[in-house]
Amino acid sequence: MGPTPGADAVAPRLLESLVCPATGGKLVLDRARGELVSKAAGLAYPIRSGIPIMLIDEARKLDE
Numbered sequence: 197m198g199p200t201p202g203a204d205a206v207a208p209r210l211l212e213s214l215v216c217p218a219t220g221g222k223l224v225l226d227r228a229r230g231e232l233v234s235k236a237a238g239l240a241y242p243i244r245s246g247i248p249i250m251l252i253d254e255a256r257k258l259d260e
Contacts, residue, residue, distance in 0.1 A: 203230040205246025216241075217250050231256070 203225065214223055216234035223232040223241070231240040232248055239255035241248055 202243045202246045203227045206243060206248060210248070214248060214250065218252055218255075233258070 204227065206225075211223070211225060211232075214232065215221060216223055216237050216239070218237040218239060219234060221234060221236040223234055225231075226233050226240065229240065230243045232243065232250075233240045234255075235258075237255075238258045239252070240258060241250055241255045243249070
């Protein structure tokens with residue numbers, strides 16, 4: 197399975213400025229899944245059509 201097209205469409209400068217809304221901590225881009233991962237919160241925020249969805253209610257728990 198290749199990278200999710202939406203993940204590559206996010207501007208690198210935007211990625212640098214985003215933080216986890218739950219912890220305020222660093223996010224790591226997971227291109228394969230098209231998500232921004234917060235290891236501290238145990239959450240992965242989806243990227244849809246190049247737009248990071250930074251809502252806790254929309255995040256996937258990492259144990260899922």
